Amino acid sequence: MRLMLGDQYLIFFFIAIFFPSLIFFKGGFLFLWDRGLIDQIHIFEKIVYMDHILVAKNVSKTYGNYTALSNISLNIPKNCIYGLLGPNGAGKTSFIRIINQIIYQDSGEILFDGEPLAPKHISLIGYLPEERGLYKSMKVGEQALYLARLKGLSKTEAKTRLKYWFDRLDIGDWWNKKVQELSKGMAQKVQFIVTVLHQPKLLIFDEPFSGFDPINANLIKDEILQLKEQGTSIIFSTHRMESVEELCEYIALIHKSEKILDGKLSDIKKAYKNNIFNVGLHVQHNEEALMKTLEEKFNIMAPKFDGTEHQLDFKIQLPSEQTAGILAELSSMANVNRFEETIPSANDIFIQTVNNKDNGR
Amino acid sequence: MVGKLGLIIKREYLAKVRNRSFIVMTILSPLLIVGMIVLIAYLTKINSNEVRVVSVLNESSFFQKEFKPTKGTSYVHMDGLTLEEAKDSTNALGYDGLLYLPNEKDVEQVAKSAYLYTKDNPNTNVIQQLESVFQKQLRQDRLERLGVSSDQFSRVEQPFDLQLSTFDGERSVKGINEIKAFIGxxxxxxxxxxxxxxGGFVMRSVIEEKTSRIIEVIISSVKPFQLMLGKIIGTSLAGITQFTIWLISASVLLLLAVTFLGIDLGELSGNSAMTSGAMPGMSQYAAMDSDMIMYAKEILDIPWALLIISFFIYFVLGYLIYSSIYAAIGAAVDNETDTQQFIFPIILPLMLAIYVGFFSVFSNPHGPIAVGFSLFPLTSPIVMLMRLPGGVGEGGVPLWQLLSSIGLLILTFLGIVSLASRIYKVGILMYGKKPSYKELVKWLRYK
Incomplete structure (x- = not known):
């Protein structure tokens, strides 16, 4: 396109005035330009990852020939309890150690609260490792103080908070005891306190309930829930499925160094349900004929008849989620006293997925 | 970060210093050492006061006046008895031996057929003394037969000492090389x-952290390297505390022992020099006053400032190198019994340094072996310090050797600490099996 004379003057003017000034202010301008772009990129990333405390992108880790993690990508939302599940040796601990910067990934990226994970984040993370212990010959209080100060708390701050937590967990009189005098469960309480004391944004619990008796396990569970209420994000690594069911909103399943499943627990359960219903019928007479008709019409599993109670229980597989037709039909045959959908437990999902993976499906 | 290192150092220091066995050792050791010194001094005193008694049955006409009592030996003359009677009475009186000189016609024959009878193996000092008496008499007799008068003979017998001097014209004294080597x-x-x-303490402390499973809790807050460094420094500070306490209390106790028990330290040092055999010339000459001054002068001439500064440098670097290896070993194993296999190769260069020092550096402080081992980084902290009392420059360690030895030591220090910290970093998180050397090499490559 041909430029007009005026335009040429304008361009000349522009070059004559702007260019020298650009050279003059080169450092400054480029600086502004650079920072603007980086800011933009950061803002963009922050928008994407703002509601995630931790984002892992294609994280891999190998030890020699052994692959601990291959291409793991996880998004861990803020202020929730995220279950990191998997059989022993799956790579959970490696992943957690990478978050704690104890070891480093070979490739991939990790964002903590929108920023690339860096040493300054260590004080924002609390970690209760699976292999945990205390110095045996040190006094409980002294030791808790030492560990708290290593996390960056000042001496007075650490002392006040420790006092609060010791009273809260009812172990105030242990301050001057040596660790070797404590039972395993007692030591675990101290470790829990040390983990949460510096009020981290992200808490990582690796098998937190091992070593606790049921009463204290419950106490710790309540404390974890309380911390979540206060806004802490929590990663919860375990292979004890009943606690997953109770605590976790999100889960990720890692098996043989790979992530094979992740998402909201309720969504995963929905995806895994297979329209099987538990049915209970009260049958006054002629239950055998009834059974026969049912088996002809539907897919019946595990039928069981209790003659004295006249109770017939079975599972039924439906083609879809729709229950209106079957309910009408069943109630025309007998009195329906039970009809409920079977929702797969986390345990079922765990076993099923792992087995499927192993069988190559 | 520095604050965290400080915290770790403080904890390691306190954990070590408050340890019961540490306290016991700190209190007991000076007592034991002073006790040993006092005991040795006491025993040597008794030993030197003890007089051996030898009875002499002389049937010949020679050696009538030669057996005169000396400091350690006295003689009882038994004249007019038969040999059997003399034996019996020597035994009955509890003397240390019976010297029998039969009646022969000349001195050579008498000496040849003389016998010393003792109850069991005779004391070497006694034998030496008797032999020297015979030797002197025989030599005199032989020379007399060649026409040398006894007056001339006693002039011939005058002892002689070689005058020693350095090239600068200063007089020097015998044994000073040995003294210097001993100080070094x-x-x-x-x-x-x-x-x-x-180093062993550092290793045990690492193993304790592993077995008590606190390690992962701690390295989620601090870098493994910081923990390792803090541990090494804290433990060494505890060690320095212990050494200082020992030094002070041992000197106080020694002073007390000397003043109250009246043990003569000069006697002790003279005796120990003789028994050690490394300074054969010492004991004879130490007594002479003018030489005493010479020794004092020589000892003061030892470049103490240089020695203490280089002691500090070599000590710090050597300790850091070895204790980081110890820390790596502690990290690699699960319990102390597994450490044996790895500890031997560490102790080897240390032992080698000491042996090379004693057998080669003392006699030849600037020979090829001494130079080689004082440059080799794993032995240089020990061997170089044995050479350094001779000073730096002319007549001592060439400056380039000192500097390159320190340079090599620093390079090795950097290399070893980085290798050791890598093994440490991997090892502290490994539980279960004891690794082989091959696996340790593999760990070095982990990120």
Whole structure:
């Protein structure tokens, strides 16, 4: 396109005035330009990852020939309890150690609260490792103080908070005891306190309930829930499925160094349900004929008849989620006293997925 | 970060210092050492006061006046008895031996057929003394037969000492090389002991952290390297505390022992020099006053400032090198019994340094072996310190050797610490099996 004379003057003017000034202010301008772009990129990333405390992108880790993690990508939302599940040796601990910067990934990226994970984040993370212990010959209080100060708390701050937590967990009189005098469960309480004391944004619990008796396990569970209420994000690594069911909103399943499943627990359960219903019928007479008709019409599993109670229980597989037709039909045959959908437990999902993976499906 | 290192150092220091066995050792050791010194001094005093008695049955006409009592030996003359009677009475009187000189016609024959009878193996000092009496008499007799008068003979017998001097024209004294080597050897030995004892402490402390499973809790807050460094520094500070306490209390106790028990330290040092055999010339000449001054002068001439500064440099670098290896070993294993296989190769260069020092550096401080081992980084902290009392420059360690030895030591220090910290970093998180050397090499490559 041909430029007009005026335009040429304008361009000349522009070059004559702007260019020298650009050279003059080169450092400054480029600086502004650079920072603007980086800011933009950061803002963009922050928008994407703002509601995630931790984002892992294609994280891999190998030890020699052994692959601990291959291409793991996880998004861990803020202020929730995220279950990191998997059989022993799956790579959970490696992943957690990478978050704690104890070891480093070979490739991939990790964002903590929108920023690339860096040493300054260590004080924002609390970690209760699976292999945990205390110095045996040190006094409980002294030791808790030492560990708290290593996390960056000042001496007075650490002392006040420790006092609060010791009273809260009812172990105030242990301050001057040596660790070797404590039972395993007692030591675990101290470790829990040390983990949460510096009020981290992200808490990582690796098998937190091992070593606790049921009463204290419950106490710790309540404390974890309380911390979540206060806004802490929590990663919860375990292979004890009943606690997953109770605590976790999100889960990720890692098996043989790979992530094979992740998402909201309720969504995963929905995806895994297979329209099987538990049915209970009260049958006054002629239950055998009834059974026969049912088996002809539907897919019946595990039928069981209790003659004295006249109770017939079975599972039924439906083609879809729709229950209106079957309910009408069943109630025309007998009195329906039970009809409920079977929702797969986390345990079922765990076993099923792992087995499927192993069988190559 | 520095604050965290400070915290770790403080904890390691307190954990070590408050340890019961540490306290016991700190209190008991000076008592034991002073007790040993006092005991040895006491025993040597008794020993030198003890007089051996030899009875002499002389049937010949020679050696009538030659057996005169000396400091350690006295003689009882038994004349007019038969040999059997003399034996019996010697036994009955509890003397140490019976010297029998039969009646022969000349002195050579008498000497040849003389016998010393003793109850069991005779004391070497007694034999030496008797032999020297015979020898002197025989020599005199032989020379007399060649026409030398006894007056001339006693002039011939005048002892002789070689005059010693350096090229600068200063008079020097015998044995000063050995004294210097001993002082250097003392420093070197102190370094070795410190490395072995406190390196072991570092290792045990790492193993304790592993077995008590606290390690992962801690390294989620601090870098493994910081923990390792803090541990090494904290433990060494505890060691320095212990050494200082020992030094002070041992000197106080020694002073007390000397003043109250009246033990003569001069006697002790003279005796120990003789028994050690490294300074054969010493004991004879130490007594002479003018030479005493010479020794004092020579000892003061030892470049103490240089020695202490280089002791500090070699001590710090040597200790850091070895204790980081100890820390790596502690990290690699699960319990102390597994450490044996790895500890031997560490102690080997230390032992080698000490032996090379004693057998080669003392006699030839600037020979090829001494130079080689004082440059080799794993032995240089010990061997170089044995050479350094001779000073730096002319007549001593060439400056380039000192500097390149320190340079090599620093390079090795950097290399070893980085290797050791890698093994440490991997090892502290490994539980279960004991790794082989091959696996340790593999760990070095982990990120």
């Amino acid at each position: 050897g003392g420093f070197g030995y102190a370094i070795m002991m410190f490395i072995i004892i406190y």
